[in-house]
Amino acid sequence: MDWPSAKQLRDKIKTGEVGSVTATREVFARIAKAEPIVGAYISTFEEAALDKASEVDRRIAKGESVGQLAGVPIAIKDNMCTTFGTTTCASKILENFQAPYNATAVAKLLAADAVIVGKTNLDEFAMGSSTENSGLKRTANPWDTKRVPGGSSGGSTAAVAAGLCYAALGSDTGGSIRQPASLCGVVGLKPTYGRVSRYGLVAYGSSLDQIGPVTQTVEDCALLMSVIAGYDPADSTSIDEQTAPVGDYLAKLDEPVKELRIGIVPSFNAGADEQVRNAVDEAIKAYGNSGATVLEVDMPHLDYAIAAYYVIATAEASSNLARYDGVHYGHRTQEPNDYIEVYTKSRAEGFGKEVKRRVMLGTYALSSGYYDAYYLKALKVRNLIRGDFVRAFESCDCIMMPVSPTTAFKIGEKIDDPLKMYLSDIYTIAANLAGIPAISVPCGFDNGGLPIGLQILSPAFGEEKLLRIARMYEKQTDWHKKRPLITDE
Amino acid sequence: MDKRIDESQVRKVAKLARLELSDVEVKEFAGQLSAILDYVARMNELNTEGIEPLAHCLAVNNVFREDIAKKSLGTEKTLANAPQRDGAFFKVPKILEEP
Numbered sequence: 001m002d003w004p005s006a007k008q009l010r011d012k013i014k015t016g017e018v019g020s021v022t023a024t025r026e027v028f029a030r031i032a033k034a035e036p037i038v039g040a041y042i043s044t045f046e047e048a049a050l051d052k053a054s055e056v057d058r059r060i061a062k063g064e065s066v067g068q069l070a071g072v073p074i075a076i077k078d079n080m081c082t083t084f085g086t087t088t089c090a091s092k093i094l095e096n097f098q099a100p101y102n103a104t105a106v107a108k109l110l111a112a113d114a115v116i117v118g119k120t121n122l123d124e125f126a127m128g129s130s131t132e133n134s135g136l137k138r139t140a141n142p143w144d145t146k147r148v149p150g151g152s153s154g155g156s157t158a159a160v161a162a163g164l165c166y167a168a169l170g171s172d173t174g175g176s177i178r179q180p181a182s183l184c185g186v187v188g189l190k191p192t193y194g195r196v197s198r199y200g201l202v203a204y205g206s207s208l209d210q211i212g213p214v215t216q217t218v219e220d221c222a223l224l225m226s227v228i229a230g231y232d233p234a235d236s237t238s239i240d241e242q243t244a245p246v247g248d249y250l251a252k253l254d255e256p257v258k259e260l261r262i263g264i265v266p267s268f269n270a271g272a273d274e275q276v277r278n279a280v281d282e283a284i285k286a287y288g289n290s291g292a293t294v295l296e297v298d299m300p301h302l303d304y305a306i307a308a309y310y311v312i313a314t315a316e317a318s319s320n321l322a323r324y325d326g327v328h329y330g331h332r333t334q335e336p337n338d339y340i341e342v343y344t345k346s347r348a349e350g351f352g353k354e355v356k357r358r359v360m361l362g363t364y365a366l367s368s369g370y371y372d373a374y375y376l377k378a379l380k381v382r383n384l385i386r387g388d389f390v391r392a393f394e395s396c397d398c399i400m401m402p403v404s405p406t407t408a409f410k411i412g413e414k415i416d417d418p419l420k421m422y423l424s425d426i427y428t429i430a431a432n433l434a435g436i437p438a439i440s441v442p443c444g445f446d447n448g449g450l451p452i453g454l455q456i457l458s459p460a461f462g463e464e465k466l467l468r469i470a471r472m473y474e475k476q477t478d479w480h481k482k483r484p485l486i487t488d489e
Numbered sequence: 490m491d492k493r494i495d496e497s498q499v500r501k502v503a504k505l506a507r508l509e510l511s512d513v514e515v516k517e518f519a520g521q522l523s524a525i526l527d528y529v530a531r532m533n534e535l536n537t538e539g540i541e542p543l544a545h546c547l548a549v550n551n552v553f554r555e556d557i558a559k560k561s562l563g564t565e566k567t568l569a570n571a572p573q574r575d576g577a578f579f580k581v582p583k584i585l586e587e588p
Contacts, residue, residue, distance in 0.1 A: 096570075100569060326572060328571060360508070364526075376542050379543055380543070418521055
């Protein structure tokens with residue numbers, strides 16, 4: 001089975017060649033077939049989606065102007081607030097929560113006339129690297145349904161890979177867009193911190209979180225970024241237009257970057273599986289053959305990124321998740337003996353194990369007597385890591401490395417060893433700590449037919465150039481055109 | 490083996506985090522958190538003398554706006570998800586002790 005990219009579909013819908021209603025019906029037909037196995041969605045909105053699709057078709061037929069994503073079926077990770085349906089964060093504590101406002105990124109999709117298919121599954125509160133921590137359901141990797149899709153945006157990446165939507169939004173705090181994108185063979189971008197509004201994104205690690213596109217192609221990624229990027233007065237951490245204007249991501253996308261300099265860190269790559277390393281090396285060689293210079297850069301602090309992250313992110317999470325107390329919204333325990341038990345029992349009943357673990361870790365790291373040794377120390381290490389990137393980018397335009405040390409692992413393989421699971425993030429985490437943008441693009445498959453991703457990192461607010469660099473490789477390859485067999489059955 | 494975080498510390502932290510844990514969970518978490526903290530301790534290999542803590546990547550500070558009241562959610566939307574409500578109030582068990 002095959003289907004067009006989001007931009008190709010958008011163009012056909014705008015000319016009237018294809019109706020959004022037809023495209024939306026096809027998506028829901030694929031959902032009916034594949035969802036019992038893939039389980040990418042927590043909720044879907046078939047009726048509302050078809051209503052929107054026919055509204056778009058009607059407006060086009062009348063010659064009215066429509067938005068940049070006119071009629072394109074898109075999915076949203078279920079940690080982004082929507083006034084329609086529920087926003088569960090894949091947690092029992094928010095299982096029936098109906099958000100009173102739309103996240104800014106969602107509002108922008110709606111204003112662009114996108115058709116919202118549904119809310120996708122994730123690791124609970126975005127904490128995880130496999131989507132196995134979801135408190136509500138399991139998502140399988142469409143390439144091998146005994147394996148994980150990655151996480152925490154596993155629902156979004158599985159949905160895009162299996163054609164259950166044309167593109168999706170994910171969120172990335174330590175790799176949660178890029179790692180599952182790599183495991184599912186799709187494109188995933190974590191924008192520069194502050195590039196996309198976090199208003200309405202349920203907070204996990206406030207200094208690390210970013211919403212980003214999950215797409216079939218680099219061009220679709222540029223299209224989605226055009227819609228969601230930009231200053232938002234409702235998010236005090238979003239960057240203003242003067243300091244960092246939003247570029248035109250589509251205009252020069254196909255223009256290669258001349259005299260491209262690529263930085264690599266061979267000693268760091270050594271930690272990845274052989275087939276992953278080979279695929280990434282081959283991809284970098286392809287750039288070299290096109291005229292790019294590849295040089296080694298010294299980044300001595302990358303080895304400490306995971307340690308710093310699991311203190312900083314968990315510390316921020318312990319604060320951000322304090323609001324789930326059974327008082328204003330979400331699950332409340334049935335028979336509390338006093339008001340303290342409203343908190344302690346509601347949280348105990350509502351939170352899954354990984355969430356509890358991270359809240360505990362963060363609380364400990366911030367507590368009196370440990371604050372300096374853990375939290376403050378981690379913030380200093382963060383500064384050293386950012387320094388590594390600042391120095392490296394003096395001599396190169398981008399850095400390339402693997403996304404994930406392995407291809408998709410088996411369901412259940414790492415779930416009993418939290419630390420083993422955390423080490424899946426080894427290549428993605430540093431970009432969140434440094435606040436820089438990073439993208440995962442498909443660069444091959446292993447002997448088992450499992451996707452491998454190439455990661456490209458660039459200086460802050462360099463998304464325009466980053467997308468062009470990614471597009472240079474995509475143009476020469478057709479990894480992104482392969483479809484998982486499940487879509488044929 | 491001496492755990493980096495023992496069970497009594499786990500209980501203390503759970504109390505701070507307002508999480509009720511079973512005895513089995515306390516034991517499990519003590520082991521897992523100790524292993525994670527052992528890994529995290531590698532940061533001590535780095536000399537961070539004179540390095541400023543970096544809490545935030547953007548050079549954006551003190552984002553203010555004019556103190557003018559704008560449109561807000563309103564009572565109904567705000568209380569729509571309340572587990573228990575009493576008119577315009579969220580209802581909770583008694584907080585103040587009897588005198």
